[in-house]
Amino acid sequence: MSDPRRRRQIKTPSGPKKKAAGPDLSKYKLKSATGRQEVPKPQPKPDPSQQRSGGRRGDQQRRQGGGQRGGHHGGRQGGRGQGRRDQPRPEPEALKTETYARILEHDDGTGIATAMAEKSLAFCRLKLKGSEAMALNQRIYIGKDASKRTDVAAIIGMAHLDKMSNMARQDLPNLVQLFIEEHAQYFVDEFYNKAGPMSLKQHSYELLPDVGPVKARNMVKARDQVGVFASMDELNALAKVKGAELLAQRFVEELEDKTLMPRLTELLLPVTA
The missing domain is CATH 2.40.50.140 (Nucleic acid-binding proteins)
Incomplete structure (x- = not known):
């Protein structure tokens, strides 16, 4: 038997239960039903031929407008160019x-x-x-x-020189040789009679095209036989070379190559005879 002194704990409902509060829908904007909406009908595509014709008209208008603007600019530029042509150029x-x-x-x-x-x-x-x-x-x-x-x-x-015609470049060695021949005595005295060794292994004659150590020694021996060459003809006969042609070829090489050293054109020119 249970103890009468123990009180029975019986839970009794205190009242009707309240329903749980639902979500607050006031913060949501709800749209009212509007029923079925009409679907827009597809629009016909534009005619490509009309677009091309319209594009052509636009291009023509732009060209006309650009031509007018270009005409104004061209007139101003032409005026400035004409003024420059009228002014004399300073000589180099x-x-x-x-x-x-x-x-x-x-x-x-x-x-x-x-x-x-x-x-x-x-x-x-x-x-x-x-x-x-x-x-x-x-x-x-x-x-x-x-x-x-x-x-x-x-x-x-x-x-x-690099912008001259092929004919001018071909005639250049002949022109330089003719110039040397007209001043033959000057170049004989200033180069062929005064040329000496540049170092222990190289003579000044070796600056000339196709003149190596052997030919340079032969030219020196020919000069020593007569003391000095009296003329270009004597040089050619004794040394068996073409003095004016060799010197002209060296000058042309220096004109074509500005880095070629030493430069006989700077050592021998201008002609002072």
């Missing part, structure tokens, strides 16, 4: 001390000639006065005295 500094030049190439159609200055063998472009063709090696005055410039209308500028 490299030719300020030159007095004569030799014709290398002449275009009688345009009157433009390429010439070689005598003192430095520098190349220049000239505008000639007459229409008569000038021959290779023809000597013309390019000095400061305008009254003596009977053949030259203007000195256009310097000429570069």
Whole structure:
């Protein structure tokens, strides 16, 4: 039997249970039902031919507008270019001390000639006065005295060997050789009679093309037999060489290669005889 003193703990409902609160829907914006909506009908595609024609019209309008703008700019540029052409060009500094030049190439159609200055063998472009063709090696005055410039209308500028025609490059060795032959005695006295050893193993004669140690020694022996060469003809006969041609080939090599050292063109030019 249970102890009467133990109280029975019986849970009795205190009242009706409250339903649990549902979610607060006030913060959500709900759309009211609108029923079925109409589906938009597909639109027909535009005709490509109309697009092309419209594009052409737009391109034509843009071209016309650009042409008008370009015309204005072209007019201004043309005016500036015309002003520059009217101004005389200053003559190159490299030719300020030159007095004569030799014709290398002449275009009688345009009157433009390429010439070689005598003192430095520098190349220049000239505008000639007459229409008569000038021959290779023809000597013309390019000095400061305008009254003596009977053949030259203007000195256009310097000429570069790598931009010359093939004919001019082929004629260059002949032009230089003709120049040396006209001053043969000067080059015999200043080079062939004064040339000496550059080192224990090399003589100055070896600077000439196709002249090695053996030929250089033979040239020295030929010079020692007569003391000095009296002329270019005597040099050619005793040393069995072509003195003017060899020296011309060396000059051309130095004109083509600015790094070639030593430079006989700088040591022997200008001609002072």
